[in-house]
Amino acid sequence: MDVIIYHNPACGTSRNTLAMIRNAGIEPHIIEYLKCPPTRLLLTQLLARAGLTVRQVLREKGTPFHDLGLADTSLSDSALLDAIGEHPILMNRPIVVTPKGVRLCRPSELVLDLLPPQQGEFFKEDGERVIDAHGRRVATA
CATH class of the missing domain: 3.40.30.10 (Glutaredoxin)
Incomplete structure (x- = not known):
C-alpha cells in the first residue's frame, strides 16, 4: 500500500x-x-479529498495564527491559503x-x-x- x-x-x-x-x-x-510544504493546488486537492475546509486545517497553537488575525471569520479561503503558504506551520x-x-x-x-x-x-x-x-x-x- x-x-x-x-x-x-x-x-x-x-x-x-x-x-x-x-x-x-x-x-x-x-x-x-515544514521543509517541503505542499503547493497551494496540492493542499486544495488534499483538503477536498479529506472533506475539510481550509479553516478546519488551520493550527492555532504554536503558530502566528492570532498575530496574523486569522480568527477573523470574514477571511476568504484564498487569504487563508496565502497565510499557510507563507507560514506552513499553520497547517495542522x-x-x-x-x-x-x-x-x-x-x-x-x-x-x-x-x-x-x-x-x-x-x-x-x-x-x-x-x-x-x-x-x-x-x-x-
Whole structure:
C-alpha cells in the first residue's frame, strides 16, 4: 500500500501516526511539510479529498495564527491559503494519504481507518495502549 504522511517530527500526534503506519507493515513516503510544504493546488486537492475546509486545517497553537488575525471569520479561503503558504506551520498535521482516503489524523488513531490491520501491539508515546497483542483496537472508556 502506498502511503504518504505530511509529517512534523516535533509533533507527538504526528510521530504516533507515523508509528501506527509502520506498525501496519508500511514504510510511508514522509513529507516534512515544514521543509517541503505542499503547493497551494496540492493542499486544495488534499483538503477536498479529506472533506475539510481550509479553516478546519488551520493550527492555532504554536503558530502566528492570532498575530496574523486569522480568527477573523470574514477571511476568504484564498487569504487563508496565502497565510499557510507563507507560514506552513499553520497547517495542522499529520495529513495522511492512502488508497482508502485522505485524513487529518487528529487524534492519531484516525489513521487506523486508512490502513490494513496492525501487525501487533501498539502504545502511544504517552503509554496509552491503542492496539492489543493480536493487532486489535483497544476500546477506550
